[in-house]
Amino acid sequence: MAVQHSLRQRLLVSMAAGFAIILVSIAIGIWSYARDAANHSYDRLLSGAAFAILERTLVTPNGPGVEIPYSALEMIGLAESDRVFYRIFAADGTTLTGSESLPVPDQYRPTDQPVFFDTRYSGEDVRFLLQGRFLAGAGYGDWVVVQIGQTRIARDAFAREMMINAIALLLFVTVIGLGFVWFGINRALSPLIGIERQLRHREPTDFSQILITPPREVASLTRSINGLILRHKKSLDNAQAFIADVAHQTRTSLGALHGLLESASRQPDAEQRQVRIAQAEEQAERTIRLTNQLLSHAMIIHRADNTPLERKVLIDVIRAVFGDIIRDYLKYDTDFSIESDGEPDTHTYVMLDEIGIREALRNLIDNAIKHGAAPHKIDIVVRSSGSHCHLIVDDNGPGIEGAKHASVLQRFSSLSTGTGLGLAIVKAVADRHGADLNLAQSPNGGLRVEMVFPVVGGAEE
Amino acid sequence: MTMPRGNILSACMRVLIAIFVAMGASVWGTQASARVQVHVWSATDTSAVEPFIKVFEARYPDIDVVYSEFNTSELYQVVMYNIDNPKMEADVIISPAMDLQVKLVNEGLAYRFEPENADAIPGWAQWRNELYGFSFEPAALVYNKKAFAGLKNPVSHTDLSNLVRDNPELFSGKIGTYNIRQSGIGYFFATQDAIQNNQTSRLTESFGRAGAKLYCCSSEILDRIATGELVLGYNVIGSYAIAAAEKNPDIGVYFLRDYTITMSRTAFVPKTSQAKYQAQLFIDFLLSRDGQQVLADNSSLIPINQNVETVLTPHLENIPVFRVKLGIGLLGFQDELKKNSFLEDWESSILWSGGQR
Structure with missing residues (x-):
């Protein structure tokens, strides 16, 4: 048996995988958003400080000057744990005040728009702002630029906190979502569980239908199970009827034999006794035949369940089988003929059970000899017609009326003195091969039995 | 002379062991x-x-x-x-x-x-x-108790500048405070004063008029208060002042009631x-x-x-302490340009009439 799958597990795993993909992509999005938001917030502090400082730049008789307002640094200090670096320089690069070594991008040209950039400075990641102001007056006219740098500690903490909160919320939603999935799966699977429960708690003799209104997805499954139950019940019924029939037939047959023997032993007249014994012998023979046929029938049914069919040419099989059984009929005055209308070189293959075919043929010949009068004439014809292959057995016995064709195929439905099993066996063999069985009037005046086999694989070799 | 083989081996072993022991001892010895x-x-x-x-x-x-x-x-x-x-x-x-x-x-x-x-x-x-x-160190006013006898204690910084202005004969040449160009803590107190109180320059000017003397350290001011060479010491580190007052009954320590810078x-x-x-x-x-x-x-x-x-605990209820917070804000007055202009302003006030460096 293959590895068992759990629908529930499959659904849950695929849902969890889906959630994980969504979670990861959202997390990536949130991270970049959180970083932007953190930069945005803290950049405003830097901008505010830069404005406050630029406002206090002025032209003095000695050139540009600046008085850093106390509030500017206080403002940046709102990011409590961050270090701050600043420098105010003239357009020619002369530092007015602050740390001279602060990095400035090569392509920077003074502008009154703030320019932000991140870089490594003094052993930490630092966010820098550059903003200029054009100063004019008293013989001076040029740019003054303020540069402020702040380490990223507060920004990163802010972004991390946003990130953690968002992820926590997402995880919460995911868990809730998976909870719903679990609930949904269980609800969806509950009809299956209902079916399982109904079947498990069932008595062995209970063949009632599964009583459940299935959802569309499992309706056909339920129908199939119900069909199976029905077929199983029918076959069990058949088997029971068969066993009852067999018991009845055997008992009747043995009862008759016993009756004959008893009456023979009580018969004082030797001649009469001889007649009774002959009758008993006949009855014994019939009983043996009955038993053989019952076993043969049982064997056919059994083989149908256990032995695979083999791909063979029908006429070859017929010839071989006929060779086996012809010896049993040598004592009867019988004229046999076997003919095949197919080309000798083309082989038409049919899926066959050789033993089954033998039993069918034997029963047909038995019937013909038993019901007909000598001299017997039995013609066996194999005819192929495209997709089908016909096996026809004609005899010159009394034949069977058309109205009774259906009923004679039933078990124990002999029209006269037969066991009533012969044609039932033929029918079982036909069923086993998926072949149609037709009864008709034979051109010889007797019964024609025709089995129509489906051809497989076309011609070969 | 021949020695049994075993003896040679054991002798080698003994030497080796001795070396290891010595090494170990020296390692442990240095650690210990x-x-x-x-x-x-x-x-x-x-x-x-x-x-x-x-x-x-x-x-x-x-x-x-x-x-x-x-x-x-x-x-x-x-x-x-x-x-x-x-x-x-x-x-x-x-x-x-x-x-x-x-x-x-x-x-x-x-x-x-x-x-x-x-x-x-x-x-x-x-x-x-x-x-x-x-x-926890508030900036204190230190005074000579004898010289101050009969004077009303000033409540605020403004009171203090009025007091100095109104008693020129008492305070002339007898006020001591930090030379803030030399003393980092003096500069720190002065700048915090400037942030807290926009009247600070008036106080500095009144000190200047009174010919205030400038010192490098709290101890020098305290010593001179004790001897009576100085009458008033401004922005002296409170802990030193209280300690000095405990040793010398002539020294009084006082905290102004409008605000007291605490570092x-x-x-x-x-x-x-x-x-x-x-x-x-x-x-x-x-x-x-x-x-x-x-x-x-x-x-x-x-x-x-x-x-x-602490010795300060009884005073704490009356002192409106202004705790200076550590942080980037303190860099403001450390800006070179700003520091220079602050020092120039301060010096021009304190040295207004023959004050001494």
């Missing part, structure tokens, strides 16, 4: 007897910290504290000058000038660590897990320290309840832990 030196560079009167250092050394017998005293500005300059020098000997740097300490830490000089006892220190007195304040002496471990672990132990003990108690009981420093009873 190694006394680690912790160099404390500090702008604090040696006498004020000595008792604490003794208790610390008693508690950690393996640690030797080597204490060097500096003026606040000198200390800043030495450390700044050695900013990239891995051979700088300092393991702990202590200064009352919070702005200079913040500037050093902002340069990335400090080693980051979390002392076990950091929680006991209020937030305004620590920064970045690098700089830790351990004392905390701060310590950090420089990144270049060769004995970071021991330096951390030093600072951790400084912040601990026990260490704070030692400061309260055995030294003139006033501990920052408010649960420790």
Whole structure:
């Protein structure tokens, strides 16, 4: 048996995988958003400080000057744990005040728009702002630029906190979502569980239908199970009827034999006794035949369940089988003929059970000899017609009326003195091969039995 | 002479073992007897910290504290000058000038660590897990009690400038305060005054008119108050003032009622320290309840832990303390241009009429 799958597990795993993909992509999005938001917030502090400082730049008789307002640094200090670096320089690069070594991008040209950039400075990641102001007056006219740098500690903490909160919320939603999935799966699977429960708690003799209104997805499954139950019940019924029939037939047959023997032993007249014994012998023979046929029938049914069919040419099989059984009929005055209308070189293959075919043929010949009068004439014809292959057995016995064709195929439905099993066996063999069985009037005046086999694989070799 | 084989082998073994034992002993020996030196560079009167250092050394017998005293500005300059020098000997740097300490830490000089006892220190007195304040020191007015007899104590800074203006004969040449160009802590107090009070320049001018004298250190002012050479000392470190007043009954200590600037002496471990672990132990003990108690009981420093009873505790209800918060804001007056213009303004006020440097 293959590895068992759990629908529930499959659904849950695929849902969890889906959630994980969504979670990861959202997390990536949130991270970049959180970083932007953190930069945005803290950049405003830097901008505010830069404005406050630029406002206090002025032209003095000695050139540009600046008085850093106390509030500017206080403002940046709102990011409590961050270090701050600043420098105010003239357009020619002369530092007015602050740390001279602060990095400035090569392509920077003074502008009154703030320019932000991140870089490594003094052993930490630092966010820098550059903003200029054009100063004019008293013989001076040029740019003054303020540069402020702040380490990223507060920004990163802010972004991390946003990130953690968002992820926590997402995880919460995911868990809730998976909870719903679990609930949904269980609800969806509950009809299956209902079916399982109904079947498990069932008595062995209970063949009632599964009583459940299935959802569309499992309706056909339920129908199939119900069909199976029905077929199983029918076959069990058949088997029971068969066993009852067999018991009845055997008992009747043995009862008759016993009756004959008893009456023979009580018969004082030797001649009469001889007649009774002959009758008993006949009855014994019939009983043996009955038993053989019952076993043969049982064997056919059994083989149908256990032995695979083999791909063979029908006429070859017929010839071989006929060779086996012809010896049993040598004592009867019988004229046999076997003919095949197919080309000798083309082989038409049919899926066959050789033993089954033998039993069918034997029963047909038995019937013909038993019901007909000598001299017997039995013609066996194999005819192929495209997709089908016909096996026809004609005899010159009394034949069977058309109205009774259906009923004679039933078990124990002999029209006269037969066991009533012969044609039932033929029918079982036909069923086993998926072949149609037709009864008709034979051109010889007797019964024609025709089995129509489906051809497989076309011609070969 | 021949020796049995076994004897030769065992003799070799014995020598080898002896060598191993000797090596082991020397390794263990150095470990056992190694006394680690912790160099404390500090702008604090040696006498004020000595008792604490003794208790610390008693508690950690393996640690030797080597204490060097500096003026606040000198200390800043030495450390700044050695900013990239891995051979700088300092393991702990202590200064009352919070702005200079913040500037050093902002340069990335400090080693980051979390002392076990950091929680006991209020937030305004620590920064970045690098700089830790351990004392609570309001700026005090110090006066000579005899000379002040009969005068009404000023309530505010404005009262004080009026008092000086109204009593020129008493105060002339007898007011002492820091030379803020030389003293980092003096500059720190002066700038905090300027931030707190827009009338500060008036007070400075009245000091200038009264011919105030400028000193490098609290102790020099206190000594002169004691002798009566000075009548009034302005912005003297409160802990030193209270200690001096306890020794000398002529010295009075007073805290103005409008605001009293309060600083905390701060310590950090420089990144270049060769004995970071021991330096951390030093600072951790400084912040601990026990260490704070030692400061309260055995030294003139006033501990920052408010649960420790100090000489200041009875005054605290009346003093409107303005706690200066450690942080980037303190860099404002450390800007070179700003510092120069502040000093120029201040000097032009204080030296207005023949004041002395």
